[in-house]
Amino acid sequence: MKSVSINAARLQQEIDDLALITEAAPPVVTRVLFGEADLRGRVFVKNICREIGLTIREDAVGNIFARWEGADKNLPAVATGSHTDAIPNAGKYDGVVGVLGALEAIHALQAAGFQPKRSIELIVFTSEEPTRFGIGCLGSRLLGGVLSLERAAALRDRDAQDLEFWRAQGGCKGDLSSVKLPKDCYAAFVELHIEQGPILEAEKLDIGVVEKIAAPSTLRVQLTGVGGHAGATLMPGRRDAALAGAEIALAVERAATTTGNPDTVGTTGIFRIEPGAVNSVPCQAYLEIDLRDTLVKTRDAALVQIETAVKEICGRRQIEFTMERLNVDPPAICDAQTVSIAESAARQLGFTVKRMISRAYHDSLFMAQVCPTTMIFIPCHKGYSHRPDEYSSPAQIAKGVAVLAQTLAKLAE
Ligand code: GLV
Ligand code: MN
Numbered sequence: 084m085k086s087v088s089i090n091a092a093r094l095q096q097e098i099d100d101l102a103l104i105t106e107a108a109p110p111v112v113t114r115v116l117f118g119e120a121d122l123r124g125r126v127f128v129k130n131i132c133r134e135i136g137l138t139i140r141e142d143a144v145g146n147i148f149a150r151w152e153g154a155d156k157n158l159p160a161v162a163t164g165s166h167t168d169a170i171p172n173a174g175k176y177d178g179v180v181g182v183l184g185a186l187e188a189i190h191a192l193q194a195a196g197f198q199p200k201r202s203i204e205l206i207v208f209t210s211e212e213p214t215r216f217g218i219g220c221l222g223s224r225l226l227g228g229v230l231s232l233e234r235a236a237a238l239r240d241r242d243a244q245d246l247e248f249w250r251a252q253g254g255c256k257g258d259l260s261s262v263k264l265p266k267d268c269y270a271a272f273v274e275l276h277i278e279q280g281p282i283l284e285a286e287k288l289d290i291g292v293v294e295k296i297a298a299p300s301t302l303r304v305q306l307t308g309v310g311g312h313a314g315a316t317l318m319p320g321r322r323d324a325a326l327a328g329a330e331i332a333l334a335v336e337r338a339a340t341t342t343g344n345p346d347t348v349g350t351t352g353i354f355r356i357e358p359g360a361v362n363s364v365p366c367q368a369y370l371e372i373d374l375r376d377t378l379v380k381t382r383d384a385a386l387v388q389i390e391t392a393v394k395e396i397c398g399r400r401q402i403e404f405t406m407e408r409l410n411v412d413p414p415a416i417c418d419a420q421t422v423s424i425a426e427s428a429a430r431q432l433g434f435t436v437k438r439m440i441s442r443a444y445h446d447s448l449f450m451a452q453v454c455p456t457t458m459i460f461i462p463c464h465k466g467y468s469h470r471p472d473e474y475s476s477p478a479q480i481a482k483g484v485a486v487l488a489q490t491l492a493k494l495a496e
């Protein structure tokens with residue numbers, strides 16, 4: 084395959100344009116599943132798919148598939164893709180580089196006159212971010228058959244709306260049972276993404292190729308205490324739900340820092356209290372806790388430690404609680420052959436490259452259960468991500484897209 088020419092300026096313009104489709108004022112990007120901005124973002128991407136002649140299909144949970152038909156339609160396709168939904172207060176590169184970058188890679192391969200033998204398919208996954216339902220990778224979980232239909236039906240957002248409601252808002256058609264992909268439908272899946280960590284930049288490397296994705300888990304804890312007047316309720320005997328929540332958040336930190344594995348990380352990223360009046364004792368608290376690790380053993384030990392702490396704290400403070408494991412996932416091991424194809428593509432292009440672990444999760448975590456999978460990482464400024472000042476330069480992105488294009492070409496040949 085002769086080298087392809089990536090139009091970095093066009094891609095940057097598309098990234099900038101998509102970043103203007105947001106629920107929050109730019110430069111903040113927020114696109115929550117099937118909210119107005121998420122829906123407009125999808126239209127934006129589908130328009131580019133049409134411009135470059137891809138055939139679009141959408142499944143019953145809103146995953147978008149855009150196919151460049153290969154010469155042999157009977158062969159399993161090669162897939163690439165990522166997400167365009169964004170958590171509150173996000174930047175413009177997370178997920179987007181893997182979607183618009185993949186379209187640029189396809190565009191560049193087309194311009195170079197490449198004729199794929201296998202079809203090449205972009206997948207834009209629904210709700211990689213856990214913002215609406217507390218569970219990430221909703222679309223890819225369903226594609227991989229990892230989320231049961233019963234659990235999907237039980238999902239509720241903070242207003243108690245279910246997935247059926249939001250599917251209707253998203254214009255999704257068909258039954259959720261049709262989403263699961265058959266085995267062997269793809270020959271491989273490769274996701275381009277910003278690293279979201281500092282390693283590539285610190286080591287002055289162009290490209291990372293992912294060998295393993297760390298194991299995520301999420302706990303939801305709801306606490307009910309007794310509210311009352313902040314002036315008239317004396318301190319002895321108070322049953323303050325916020326204080327129990329505060330102790331739980333500290334227990335999360337303690338559990339994550341005492342496993343003996345520096346890769347264990349724990350975050351209480353959601354902590355809401357009710358009624359939220361300065362002169363009222365908090366009667367309710369709602370926590371979502373994110374706990375991850377490269378090793379299942381230490382992640383699970385920390386998880387049990389947190390659950391034990393919740394029971395102890397609530398018992399001592401006479402707080403009623405419910406506690407639910409929203410997800411407890413194994414790590415993904417990437418496919419050795421696909422990893423080495425991506426690594427060789429980077430080296431052939433003259434880029435510096437290292438193999439690495441992804442500490443963030445991605446739809447690749449679940450695509451790895453469907454077909455041979457890897458990821459291509461590019462550096463991002465100081466490793467910043469999930470914040471508005473997330474940044475990768477057009478030149479860094481173009482290198483990642485070039486590696487993706489070569490990798491797809493090799494896999495589709
Ligand atoms: C993905 O957004 C993650 O939280 O790792
Ligand atoms: Mn993210």
Ligand code: MN
Pocket residue numbers: 166177178211276445
């Ligand atoms: Mn992402």
